[in-house]
Each structure stands twice: as structure tokens, then as C-alpha cells.
Amino acid sequence: MELFTYYRSTSSYRVRIALALKGLDYQAVPVNLLKGEQRAAAFLAINPQGRVPALRTDDGQLLVQSSAIIEYLDEAYPHPSLLPSSAEQRATVRGVAAVIGCDIHPLHNVSVLNQLRQLGHDEAQVTQWIGHWIGQGLAAVEQLIGDRGFSLGGTPGLADLYLVPQVYAAERFNVDLSGYPRILRVAALAAQHPAFVQAHPAHQPDTPVQ
Amino acid sequence: MELFTYYRSTSSYRVRIALALKGLDYQAVPVNLLKGEQRAAAFLAINPQGRVPALRTDDGQLLVQSSAIIEYLDEAYPHPSLLPSSAEQRATVRGVAAVIGCDIHPLHNVSVLNQLRQLGHDEAQVTQWIGHWIGQGLAAVEQLIGDRGFSLGGTPGLADLYLVPQVYAAERFNVDLSGYPRILRVAALAAQHPAFVQAHPAHQPDTPVQ
Numbered sequence: 172m173e174l175f176t177y178y179r180s181t182s183s184y185r186v187r188i189a190l191a192l193k194g195l196d197y198q199a200v201p202v203n204l205l206k207g208e209q210r211a212a213a214f215l216a217i218n219p220q221g222r223v224p225a226l227r228t229d230d231g232q233l234l235v236q237s238s239a240i241i242e243y244l245d246e247a248y249p250h251p252s253l254l255p256s257s258a259e260q261r262a263t264v265r266g267v268a269a270v271i272g273c274d275i276h277p278l279h280n281v282s283v284l285n286q287l288r289q290l291g292h293d294e295a296q297v298t299q300w301i302g303h304w305i306g307q308g309l310a311a312v313e314q315l316i317g318d319r320g321f322s323l324g325g326t327p328g329l330a331d332l333y334l335v336p337q338v339y340a341a342e343r344f345n346v347d348l349s350g351y352p353r354i355l356r357v358a359a360l361a362a363q364h365p366a367f368v369q370a371h372p373a374h375q376p377d378t379p380v381q
Numbered sequence: 382m383e384l385f386t387y388y389r390s391t392s393s394y395r396v397r398i399a400l401a402l403k404g405l406d407y408q409a410v411p412v413n414l415l416k417g418e419q420r421a422a423a424f425l426a427i428n429p430q431g432r433v434p435a436l437r438t439d440d441g442q443l444l445v446q447s448s449a450i451i452e453y454l455d456e457a458y459p460h461p462s463l464l465p466s467s468a469e470q471r472a473t474v475r476g477v478a479a480v481i482g483c484d485i486h487p488l489h490n491v492s493v494l495n496q497l498r499q500l501g502h503d504e505a506q507v508t509q510w511i512g513h514w515i516g517q518g519l520a521a522v523e524q525l526i527g528d529r530g531f532s533l534g535g536t537p538g539l540a541d542l543y544l545v546p547q548v549y550a551a552e553r554f555n556v557d558l559s560g561y562p563r564i565l566r567v568a569a570l571a572a573q574h575p576a577f578v579q580a581h582p583a584h585q586p587d588t589p590v591q
Contacts, residue, residue, distance in 0.1 A: 219525065232472075237479075239478075243472035259438060259453065261449075262449045269447075273448070277487045278493065303496065310429075315429065
């Protein structure tokens with residue numbers, strides 16, 4: 172498999188955690204978003220949306236959108252599973268993932284922040300915008316997750332693939348997380364977990380040398 | 382089942398199409414977003430995020446986020462299926478749904494538009510913002526879907542549950558769709574399909590009388 176990725180992209184980070192948890196080998200193909208490589212014709216042929224991540228499967232099929240890629244990995248490589256077995260529990264886990272994947276992250280991705288800058292907002296206003304959506308979304312997540320272990324169970328699952336990269340983004344944007352003890356507990360567990368460490372933005376082939 | 386819904390909410394509309402395609406009975410519980418009922422304590426006890434849709438299952442479990450609810454319905458009530466059988470094809474369909482569900486709709490939901498107004502933008506700028514994200518996202522969808530039948534097959538599936546409500550929203554916001562003939566073809570098919578008609582915002586218990 173080939174993963175088109177950017178070290179700091181939170182949606183690429185999700186997919187990397189899934190790959191690491193399942194112990195799957197893949198070739199990382201870095202796409203430098205700062206240099207605009209996602210808008211080059213070569214990459215638009217891979218993903219017409221011009222975004223990472225994208226996955227080329229072993230059959231050569233190109234898949235886009237982290238949620239779809241992660242569900243694919245869980246169906247094609249079912250062990251360990253990222254979802255519980257009952258339909259209702261699966262929906263609970265997917266609900267937490269979707270709060271983050273649909274109602275937090277899309278509001279602070281780079282294209283949205285650039286659009287705000289084009290509308291004349293300065294960096295203080297952009298930072299306030301980011302904090303507003305991350306704070307509002309994580310307040311809901313804090314209520315939806317459990318009070319021990321990973322987000323919704325003793326072992327990491329789909330919700331954690333979303334939550335841990337979202338915490339990384341929140342810290343990068345200096346959002347105060349002290350009001351979310353459950354979320355901080357999950358982040359602390361992940362910081363010690365080999366798959367989450369392997370997938371971390373600090374440890375990618377395209378991570379800039381300090 | 383009980384569906385907490387608002388007639389014009391595109392994410393509620395998605396779930397209503399799924400219920401109608403599967404021929405499932407449910408009780409619609411309208412939540413009037415214009416009156417702020419989603420922020421009332423009674424509703425926050427149902428969904429701490431204060432958003433529709435939410436589903437109370439026959440077992441009394443509360444589920445949130447349209448994508449999680451639709452996957453639940455497809456697992457608990459598998460016929461007719463909303464997804465193809467192969468993992469790669471399922472990912473392709475889920476990818477189109479996620480472009481709409483994560484990268485278009487969240488950027489023009491009511492809370493984001495109100496935030497823009499609070500930042501001092503007038504209605505012309507808000508309308509331009511909406512058109513920017515819908516146009517950019519639907520341009521990708523146009524390339525990702527097929528050139529006959531519904532979005533990715535002869536029968537309606539998950540991608541159509543997302544696309545048809547998104548077209549409804551685009552038309553409501555006067556976005557020009559003439560550059561997307563595939564999308565318009567799907568919308569025209571849906572306009573003739575009983576399940577899509579039943580789920581349409583014009584035909585809900587809380588639809589305002591003209």
C-alpha cells in the first residue's frame with residue numbers, strides 16, 4: 172500500500188495510527204502542503220479534491236477521505252478491530268469520530284484558515300476561530316467518551332484515531348485542554364502506546380529536521 | 382425508533398432517506414433550530430452537542446451524528462444495503478459521502494454562518510463563503526461519481542444520501558450547479574424516487590405551511 176500523507180495533517184495521522192495498530196506495512200508518499208504539492212496535476216490525478224490522505228491499495232485502487240480509508244482498512248484487515256461488535260456500540264464510537272472528523276477538524280484545516288485570512292482576518296482572529304470550534308467540539312466529546320481507558324474501551328479504537336490527532340492539533344494551536352480530563356487521560360495513554368508513537372507527526376519521513 | 386430531526390437540516394434529511402429506502406417506521410421528533418430548541422436542556426440530555434439528527438433506537442440507545450446513524454441503520458437493517466459488497470467499493474462510496482459530510486456541509490451549517498456574521502460579515506459575504514465551499518466540494522464529487530444511474534450504481538446508496546440533500550442546500554443558497562451534469566442527473570433521478578420524495582424537507586411534519 173501507498174499512503175499519500177503529510178506529517179502534520181491530522182487526517183493523515185489518523186490513518187497512520189490505523190496502519191500501525193494493525194501492523195500493516197506501507198510506503199509513505201509525502202505531499203508537502205506548504206509547498207502546494209497537493210494542487211499539482213500529478214497529485215490531482217490521485218485525488219481530485221487535492222487533499223491528503225489518499226491510499227493506493229495493494230490492488231491499485233485509489234481511496235480518498237480518512238474516514239473511508241480507515242473503514243476500508245478495518246474491513247480488509249480486520250485484526251485487531253477498530254470497532255466493537257454490536258451495531259449500537261459501533262455507532263457510538265463512530266459518533267465520537269464524526270464529531271471530530273466533521274464538526275471540529277474541517278473548520279480549522281488550512282484551506283479554511285486561508286479563506287479567513289483572505290476575508291481580512293488577522294492571526295488573532297484566526298486563532299480565536301480555531302479555539303472556538305475545537306473548544307465547542309471537544310466539550311461534546313468529553314461528555315460522549317468514557318471515564319477509564321481509551322475513549323470507549325480498554326484498547327484503542329476508531330474514536331482514539333480521531334481524538335489523539337485532534338489533541339495534537341489543539342496543542343499546536345495553544346487551545347486550553349485543562350477542562351477535559353477524560354480527553355487528557357486518553358492522550359496520555361496514547362503517548363505511551365507504540366502504534367500512536369509510530370504514527371506521530373514527529374516521527375514521519377517528511378518531518379522537518381529541527 | 383425516534384428521529385430527532387429538523388425538516389431543513391441536510392444531515393437529518395440524509396437519515397430520513399436511509400429510513401425511507403429501508404422502509405423503516407419511526408417517530409419524527411421535530412427540533413426547531415430557528416427557535417433554539419437544540420440548545421434546551423431537554424435536548425442536550427439527548428445530544429450533548431446540541432445538534433440534529435439524533436436517533437433513539439428500539440433498544441433505547443441514543444445515537445448521534447448522521448454518518449454513525451446511517452451506518453447503524455445499514456448494519457441493523459441490512460436490506461436493501463446502502464453499500465456495495467467489496468471493501469474497496471465501499472470505501473469509494475464512503476469517500477464521496479465524506480467529501481460532502483466533512484468538507485462541504487460543516488462549512489455552511491447554521492452555527493458557522495452565525496459565527497461569520499458575528500465576525501462582521503454581511504449576507505453577501507456569507508453567501509460567497511457558502512458558494513465557495515459548495516462549489517469546491519461538488520467539483521470533486523462530480524469527478525468521483527459515475528456517469529450513469531445514481532452516484533455510484535444503478536440503485537441509490539450511501540453517496541446519494543449525502544449528495545441529494547447537498548444539492549437541496551446548494552439550490553437553497555442559489556449556487557449554480559450547471560457545471561455538474563452528473564450531480565444534476567442524480568438529483569433528477571432522486572426527485573422521481575419515492576424514498577427521496579418521502580424524506581424531502583417539503584414533506585415533513587415540521588415543514589412550515591406555506
